[in-house]
Amino acid sequence: MANGSRCAACRQLRRRCTSDCIFLPYFPPNDPQRFSVVHKIFGANNAGKMLKQVEEYKRGDVAESLYYEAQCRVEDPVYGCVGIITLLQQEIYNFESQLAKIEAQIRLLKAQGVATPTL
Amino acid sequence: MANGSRCAACRQLRRRCTSDCIFLPYFPPNDPQRFSVVHKIFGANNAGKMLKQVEEYKRGDVAESLYYEAQCRVEDPVYGCVGIITLLQQEIYNFESQLAKIEAQIRLLKAQGVATPTL
Numbered sequence: 234m235a236n237g238s239r240c241a242a243c244r245q246l247r248r249r250c251t252s253d254c255i256f257l258p259y260f261p262p263n264d265p266q267r268f269s270v271v272h273k274i275f276g277a278n279n280a281g282k283m284l285k286q287v288e289e290y291k292r293g294d295v296a297e298s299l300y301y302e303a304q305c306r307v308e309d310p311v312y313g314c315v316g317i318i319t320l321l322q323q324e325i326y327n328f329e330s331q332l333a334k335i336e337a338q339i340r341l342l343k344a345q346g347v348a349t350p351t352l
Numbered sequence: 353m354a355n356g357s358r359c360a361a362c363r364q365l366r367r368r369c370t371s372d373c374i375f376l377p378y379f380p381p382n383d384p385q386r387f388s389v390v391h392k393i394f395g396a397n398n399a400g401k402m403l404k405q406v407e408e409y410k411r412g413d414v415a416e417s418l419y420y421e422a423q424c425r426v427e428d429p430v431y432g433c434v435g436i437i438t439l440l441q442q443e444i445y446n447f448e449s450q451l452a453k454i455e456a457q458i459r460l461l462k463a464q465g466v467a468t469p470t471l
Contacts, residue, residue, distance in 0.1 A: 276395040298434040315417040321440035328447035
């Protein structure tokens, strides 16, 4: 394969890119940063193993989720995307509290039989 | 350091564990699976780099979040903990819909001046 069409992984790793390269379909040469981030966090070998261990039709999603996770870790070196999970769980807790309050107000409203409650 | 007190990382990598080993405080020998999972997903070198690049007092959280992420990836090789983020976002969307419905019902209730609404 000509140099011009090597995938982003083979370019960065300075190696030949064969037509059966595991990275080729998911790390195109026009987006070198995508592979670079995955390489930095997971390493090329581990990322390659994770792609190979699932059926071919799922590999696009593996590459996408590895890229997302790796970006999170670069942005937040301490918590990575676990920080996002914590934030979302907090948001859900807030929603639950909000719902519980509204439901309590509705119960009160029903009990009082007030026509124009101040909710 | 005696073999018996090598950290889980140095045990698995079959190397000497020095008192300044980056893994020693976060991967104790009595929990080999903890390091094993992090090693499988991120690789020992990358995990070591990620620990070293933050201040010492934050390293416990780095080790914990790496372990959580790695476990997620082992359980869900396609989406890892990005799958959890998607689920939580869906849950938040459902809460938002639920709240919007309840608020619409309350507005209706106020407008109708109904004492005992069927909510």
